Amino acid sequence: MPELPEVETVRRGLIPAMEGQIIAKATVNRPDLRWPFPSNMAERLTGKRVLRLRRRSKYILVDLDSDETALIHLGMSGRMLVSGDPLGQFVHDHPAPEKHDHVVLDMANGARITFNDPRRFGAMDLFETGSGDAHPLLAPLGPEPLGNTFDENYLIAALADRNTPMKSALLDQKTIAGLGNIYVCEALFRSKIHPTRPARRVSKERISRLVPIIRDVLTDAIEAGGSSLRDFRQTDGELGYFQHSFDVYGREGEPCRSSGCASMIRRIVQSGRSTFYCPTCQR
Numbered sequence: 001m002p003e004l005p006e007v008e009t010v011r012r013g014l015i016p017a018m019e020g021q022i023i024a025k026a027t028v029n030r031p032d033l034r035w036p037f038p039s040n041m042a043e044r045l046t047g048k049r050v051l052r053l054r055r056r057s058k059y060i061l062v063d064l065d066s067d068e069t070a071l072i073h074l075g076m077s078g079r080m081l082v083s084g085d086p087l088g089q090f091v092h093d094h095p096a097p098e099k100h101d102h103v104v105l106d107m108a109n110g111a112r113i114t115f116n117d118p119r120r121f122g123a124m125d126l127f128e129t130g131s132g133d134a135h136p137l138l139a140p141l142g143p144e145p146l147g148n149t150f151d152e153n154y155l156i157a158a159l160a161d162r163n164t165p166m167k168s169a170l171l172d173q174k175t176i177a178g179l180g181n182i183y184v185c186e187a188l189f190r191s192k193i194h195p196t197r198p199a200r201r202v203s204k205e206r207i208s209r210l211v212p213i214i215r216d217v218l219t220d221a222i223e224a225g226g227s228s229l230r231d232f233r234q235t236d237g238e239l240g241y242f243q244h245s246f247d248v249y250g251r252e253g254e255p256c257r258s259s260g261c262a263s264m265i266r267r268i269v270q271s272g273r274s275t276f277y278c279p280t281c282q283r
């Protein structure tokens with residue numbers, strides 16, 4: 001499932017093909033993904049110029065010159081393919097149409113963006129750009145972890161009375177937007193906080209240290225995504241998934257990487273999701 005760094009990588013990969021360009025033709029091959037597409041979506045996209053690609057949490061926001069914004073969510077299995085860019089950034093020919101190519105955007109510059117999603121948990125919507133954060137998917141979201149309003153004072157206040165385990169508190173999208181399972185595990189490991197510790201029982205000092213750690217974990221992953229972006233132009237044109245090494249995630253039974261620690265990484269299940277942690281380093 002793509003997390004914030006993957007979505008940011010997709011956004012950055014789409015910019016050269018889309019930003020400033022006109023959508024010559026939008027093709028919508030089915031009425032819905034997770035939810036129904038907005039009415040007349042193909043017509044509302046066709047002929048519009050893309051002013052800007054933004055990201056909020058795990059949503060890509062495409063501002064159009066029609067004062068509408070297209071929201072794209074990759075869901076569980078969604079992927080974006082870029083082909084045929086005449087600028088030479090993407091050397092791929094247009095691929096043969098595939099079964100799960102649900103939305104295809106042919107840009108006036110010759111680039112084609114294909115949104116493929118076999119499991120159809122993804123989503124697309126259109127909303128008035130000016131209404132911004134009133135969109136039902138955006139309204140409940142807390143601050144961006146890489147944004148200015150996410151800081152030590154905010155996080156201390158947000159966690160102060162929470163009796164929920166740290167892992168769950170950080171996964172709560174009202175607390176921080178876009179932080180998912182993998183990067184919460186990594187951030188808790190780096191900050192040496194035990195994932196089951198109730199949030200209100202973590203000291204202010206440790207929560208303060210967690211803020212730059214969350215930022216670093218995400219920034220490192222975005223940088224890894226940036227490297228994959230340079231590679232993908234030589235491979236298959238698909239955006240969004242990249243190899244990245246984790247300290248704890250997916251490493252159950254493997255040795256802890258902290259120097260001097262002889263423990264093995266453990267996996268437990270919290271709220272139905274796997275948590276990976278070091279029982280010695282994290283308290």
Ligand SMILES: [Zn+2]
Pocket residue numbers: 256257258261262263278279280281282
């Ligand atoms: Zn350890």
